[in-house]
Amino acid sequence: MSLSAYFLRRLLLAVPLVIGISLVSFIIANLVPSDPMAANLGERAAADPEIVAAFRAKWGLDEPFFVQYFTYLRNLLSGDMGTSIRTRRPVADELLRYMPATVELATAGIIVALIVGVPLGVISAVWRNRPIDFVARIISLIGVSAPVFWLALVALLLLYLRLRILPGPGRLDAVIPPPPTVTGLYTIDALIAGQWRTLGNALAHLILPAVVLGAYSAGLITRITRSAMLDVLSMEYITTARSKGLRERTVILRHGLRNALLPVVTVIGLSYGNLLTGAVLTETIFSWGGIGRFAYDSARSLDFPSIMGVSMLIALVFVLTNLIVDMLYYILDPRIRL
Amino acid sequence: MMRTLRIQIARNPLMAVGVVICLIWFSISLVAHLIAPYGPLEQNMVNRLQPPSQTNLMGTDQLGRDVLTRVLYGGRISLPAGLLVIIISTVIGTLVGAVAGYAGGMWDELLMRGTEVFMAFPTIILAMAIAAALGPSVINAVIAMVLVWWPNYARIVRSLVVSVKSNDYVEAARALGASDRHILFRTILPNCLAPAIVMATLDIGNAILLFAGLSFLGLGADPSTPEWGRMVADGVSNFDQWWLSTFPGLAIFTVVMAFNFVGDGLRDLADPRVRKARG
Numbered sequence: 256m257s258l259s260a261y262f263l264r265r266l267l268l269a270v271p272l273v274i275g276i277s278l279v280s281f282i283i284a285n286l287v288p289s290d291p292m293a294a295n296l297g298e299r300a301a302a303d304p305e306i307v308a309a310f311r312a313k314w315g316l317d318e319p320f321f322v323q324y325f326t327y328l329r330n331l332l333s334g335d336m337g338t339s340i341r342t343r344r345p346v347a348d349e350l351l352r353y354m355p356a357t358v359e360l361a362t363a364g365i366i367v368a369l370i371v372g373v374p375l376g377v378i379s380a381v382w383r384n385r386p387i388d389f390v391a392r393i394i395s396l397i398g399v400s401a402p403v404f405w406l407a408l409v410a411l412l413l414l415y416l417r418l419r420i421l422p423g424p425g426r427l428d429a430v431i432p433p434p435p436t437v438t439g440l441y442t443i444d445a446l447i448a449g450q451w452r453t454l455g456n457a458l459a460h461l462i463l464p465a466v467v468l469g470a471y472s473a474g475l476i477t478r479i480t481r482s483a484m485l486d487v488l489s490m491e492y493i494t495t496a497r498s499k500g501l502r503e504r505t506v507i508l509r510h511g512l513r514n515a516l517l518p519v520v521t522v523i524g525l526s527y528g529n530l531l532t533g534a535v536l537t538e539t540i541f542s543w544g545g546i547g548r549f550a551y552d553s554a555r556s557l558d559f560p561s562i563m564g565v566s567m568l569i570a571l572v573f574v575l576t577n578l579i580v581d582m583l584y585y586i587l588d589p590r591i592r593l
Numbered sequence: 594m595m596r597t598l599r600i601q602i603a604r605n606p607l608m609a610v611g612v613v614i615c616l617i618w619f620s621i622s623l624v625a626h627l628i629a630p631y632g633p634l635e636q637n638m639v640n641r642l643q644p645p646s647q648t649n650l651m652g653t654d655q656l657g658r659d660v661l662t663r664v665l666y667g668g669r670i671s672l673p674a675g676l677l678v679i680i681i682s683t684v685i686g687t688l689v690g691a692v693a694g695y696a697g698g699m700w701d702e703l704l705m706r707g708t709e710v711f712m713a714f715p716t717i718i719l720a721m722a723i724a725a726a727l728g729p730s731v732i733n734a735v736i737a738m739v740l741v742w743w744p745n746y747a748r749i750v751r752s753l754v755v756s757v758k759s760n761d762y763v764e765a766a767r768a769l770g771a772s773d774r775h776i777l778f779r780t781i782l783p784n785c786l787a788p789a790i791v792m793a794t795l796d797i798g799n800a801i802l803l804f805a806g807l808s809f810l811g812l813g814a815d816p817s818t819p820e821w822g823r824m825v826a827d828g829v830s831n832f833d834q835w836w837l838s839t840f841p842g843l844a845i846f847t848v849v850m851a852f853n854f855v856g857d858g859l860r861d862l863a864d865p866r867v868r869k870a871r872g
Binding site: 271272275276278279280283284392396397399400401402403404405408409411412416531535536539540550551554555557559562563565566569570573574 | 607706707709710711713714715717718719721722723724725726798802805806809810811812822825826828829832833835838839842845846849850853854857
């Protein structure tokens with residue numbers, strides 16, 4: 256099977272999944288016995304029979320449940336996710352506005368997790384059952400055991416409030432204006448605009464939340480890398496490589512790690528979902544204007560169109576990352592092609 | 594018996610440490626009313642936001658309540674909540690996965706696609722939506738968590754059932770005229786339980802973590818309840834008073850870590866490859 260045929264097949268399999276997700280989020284949103292009219296339109300508009308009739312027609316509110324659901328789907332397909340009850344702006348616009356901040360944070364988190372996790376896992380496997388392995392395992396267990404929100408608080412308390420090494424919450428210092436928007440990622444935008452001071456400040460603000468957010472994934476990646484490396488290192492081709500007189504470094508990195516990376520790729524894919532969960536907590540504490548923070552504010556004010564929008568978005572990201580993981584598998588492991 | 598226990602401890606000291614810490618926390622929760630120096634809701638406004646001292650070992654919060662007392666009581670909510678989520682999810686997941694794996698065909702497709710839908714949901718967002726829809730409470734937080742948790746078990750039990758199904762002894766049971774129900778619940782499932790239980794143990798820590806996260810966001814226990822996640826949240830609004838968030842956070846951390854130690858150890862025990870290499 257060629258790569259494009261494989262990709263197309265996986266993509267088609269994702270369609271029923273996305274429909275199912277939209278159905279579940281629709282059902283949950285409909286669990287609430289609230290008046291969508293008053294909630295969506297505000298009191299004055301709700302008193303105007305013409306506006307109410309138009310709203311009812313648009314969302315099919317007089318129709319039975321399933322017809323309502325299909326109306327929702329149809330609007331969704333044309334990019335209309337409804338209007339946020341809290342901010343009175345289109346949900347799709349809000350999601351686009353908050354997405355870049357979360358992408359920036361989650362990507363930084365995954366980078367931190369990889370930089371820490373993979374080397375620690377390799378070291379742990381190579382020096383198995385030595386003191387350094389023990390230390391690495393404890394570090395990884397701390398990573399997966401510490402509550403994100405607590406780590407965030409302790410880190411802020413220590414590094415910001417007491418020692419003043421790193422800046423506090425927010426994406427930039429209050430005195431620094433955001434760079435001109437291109438991608439919405441402050442670091443990239445500052446780089447494009449050549450604003451070095453802004454870039455430095457944005458990076459400084461990114462460090463703490465990224466480390467806190469990446470800690471859990473770092474622990475996970477360490478553990479997976481270790482066990483994958485242990486499996487691989489006991490293979491006969493490693494013995495062969497050693498007996499050929501290759502340097503130990505080459506044996507471990509070229510012959511060992513390369514083959515151990517497959518399960519690590521899967522975990523990175525799954526971690527992305529965990530990162531988004533962590534993002535809700537991390538963004539809340541670091542006043543990071545991203546999707547997580549938006550979801551939290553929406554949930555607190557019973558803003559269901561927004562909550563449904565966030566659920567759909569994150570579920571789509573999940574489906575997409577799984578798709579990418581499958582693609583990577585296809586590229587990394589030639590056996591799948593057979 | 595004692596000898597095997599000693600051998601196990603020697604082989605896996607971390608697991609032993611985990612078991613001991615878990616036991617300590619469970620005992621503390623059971624006898625919190627006997628050992629706590631104050632009442633968990635007892636306020637003392639004159640003595641509010643005091644740093645740790647001899648009278649209040651972990652300081653006092655914004656209402657002058659003793660932090661140590663509330664940390665000791667906190668396990669009474671977090672521990673049962675985490676366990677409950679895992680137990681209910683394991684039961685639901687096992688049933689769905691077992692039926693899907695045993696029946697196969699259309700039922701398998703239908704059940705497993707449904708499972709995937711729930712898996713794709715971001716746990717915390719779904720939990721937030723449900724807690725928001727039904728109102729924040731401990732029970733609703735547990736319901737929300739179960740909804741996103743059971744699919745993991747459905748998946749693993751299904752794959753186990755599929756692999757056990759092809760064994761000769763299952764064929765033998767069928768040849769003896771056993772009913773489908775008997776074959777599934779008496780012959781196949783008992784052979785699938787060990788891996789599911791290992792996974793469940795590994796997950797208890799995660800469940801406690803997520804529950805604390807939901808409480809932290811105000812979607813679990815109500816504000817006055819002594820609950821660890823909730824208490825850490827008090828520390829956000831009183832940022833300078835480090836003791837408010839540090840101690841309840843440490844409580845969550847130690848419990849979760851202990852469960853992870855135990856789960857890790859169980860997994861090693863269940864994995865013959867590791868056992869051989871260690872022995």
